[in-house]
Amino acid sequence: MPGSESIHLTLPDGSVREVACGTTPLAVAEGIGPRLAKDAVGAELDGQPVDLRTPLDSSGQFRLFTTKSPEAGDFLRHSAEHVLADAVKRLWPEVEIDAGRQDHSEKFQYDFRFPRAFTAEDLEKIESKMREILAENSVFEREEISREQAAELFASMGETLKVDRLGDIPEGETITLYRHGRFADLCRGPHAQRAGQVKAIKLLETSGAYFRGDESGEMLQRIYGTAFGSAKELDDYLERLEQAKLRDHRRLGPELDLFSFNEHAPASPFFHPKGAFIYNALIDYVRERNRDNGYHEVVTPQILDVDLWHTSGHYDNYRDGMYFAEVDERQYAVKPMNCPTHCLIFSNTLRSYRDLPIRYADFGRLHRYERSGQTSGLTRVRSFAQDDAHVFCTPEQVEVEVLLAVSIIRGIYETFGFDELLIELSTRPEKRLGSDELWDRAEKDLAAALEGAGIEYEVNAGDGAFYGPKIDFQIKDAIGRSWQLGTVQLDYFLPERFGLAYIGEDGAEHRPVMIHRAMLGSVERFLGILIEHTAGAFPVWLAPIQAVVLPVSDKFHDYAKAVQDTLTSGNVRAHLDDRSEKLGYKIREAQLQKVPYMLVVGGREQDSETVAVRPRTGEDLGARPLAEIVERIRELAASRSREL
């Protein structure tokens, strides 16, 4: 708050400005120049976005964003969000407003209590009303207000949802209001300076959304949109959405003949030969890594007495997500997880501490009933397999075992080119089993394993599984989207439920610790992500067809066939396109199928026992000896290279 003390702001050019504590970023901008003050949208202090009107009370690295800064986007979208609410209120004054979005990195949204769903026509009307409001170019004003004043204000406006929301703000927190024109909303900011700085808006879609995210509560009507400082940026954004659609695995999968879906088994993929090839190649890869690291594969039943699921606790917690069958008047459940079956193998015989760690891997098919509306392509299915494994070890071995799992996982992601990796340590959730001492120890073990190996991670407080903390692995795909893949979870609870024990050095029984580990996660989901990451252009080792032989005319079919045979006997997955079509036609088709290598053969090649090599990158490598290309493809596949 304004005081006699001063603070020091370090500007991007390295210069330092000394200003009174409580000076606003807008005042700082004015001090630098009127032009900058006019164009300023927002600011940041030590990387934290700050509103132009929020008094600064500490020193730090200071930057101002103008309409031209990409960083201004969050400010602009947040302001467009208020303009959206304003527009809806102007069109339908009786509508109650709820709240906007937390994350404005891409979109904005607002929820309304509206008697029906918004239609496409409504959106058009709202959008043009928003443009009118933007043209008014109102200034966004920030106002600190007491809880009582705020409650009174919103009650007087008939905004009962807002009054409810007010109650969600923790005691003692400064309550701020942002106004533009006659519109006022409870808001933390930050906002742009003026509405007119938002140059391009688009409303994207509508949907229902539960008030406060409560499934048992009221459903409101939500509108999503996006906004930018220029029409060009908006166009680029929409273009990116289009590009993302083109690599959507639900589109590419059928196009590349990888998989299909059928009403007879909703949300359960049918992998065609090419898709199954990739599916199995992924599993083979993990199998190889398992073998190299002392994990032993087991095969366990699909359908087990429901009794087992009572023991494991899954029946109580996840009954609604399980499939059941009754045979011989006996109740069975289709397995949704492998862990209980692994516990049964572990307890099949007396175990010594000398046997530990025991590492069981399992690619068993799992079935989980996902509620309708929750399923999507390969990423959320009802029938799937995980690259699952469970390690049974002594408490002392936990750190080493966790580290082993982490290092295998990192190696695997590298193979796929998932270079950007975020590791999260998820700690005890509110609903959990076991004592606090147990959790203290488990969380400490995981953290120690990561820190011991110098691995950077973030803590995701409260997001652990109910039976133990976990390390989650998030990757970023080729177009920057984040996906959670692998997980390493500590479990002290299942060994307890199953009464697992090993005989220790002291001759007494001890409880083993269980570590759940998946690297790809669900193989189905991983394949979906991989399709989008690669846009269907798989690395040579995963390409169902690695090379297609293209004779330029029927006259060269014999040579083409001989080429294919040579490739095949050299373990290259080769296809011969001997249709009577022009070369361009066949190239186009192979290209659309993203076949890594097109091998053109005509008179010249036949005479010299070569093939004209055209990788799917489109370059022309010219005529190469057949043996060379066989060797090249074989080498790329064997090394699981991503090169062509």
Place this chain on the structure above:
RNA sequence: GCCGGCAUAGCUCAGGGGCUAGAGCAGCUGACUUGUAAUCAGCAGGUCGUCGGUUCGAAUCCGACUGCCGGCUCCA
């Protein structure tokens, strides 16, 4: 599960209370014999998602169901 949308040929889509439901691509047949992203011609292909209702008549209007899509919620 909730809010909303969609469902016509293998695919992308047009049509629309009425008489024989269309196009392009893909498929098949034939001609062409092809040199780095689509040769030409012909043929075939449909219970207009399923069930029910309204109607003289429904692919078209209404309802239910199923599946899919965008969100919400959930995800051991």
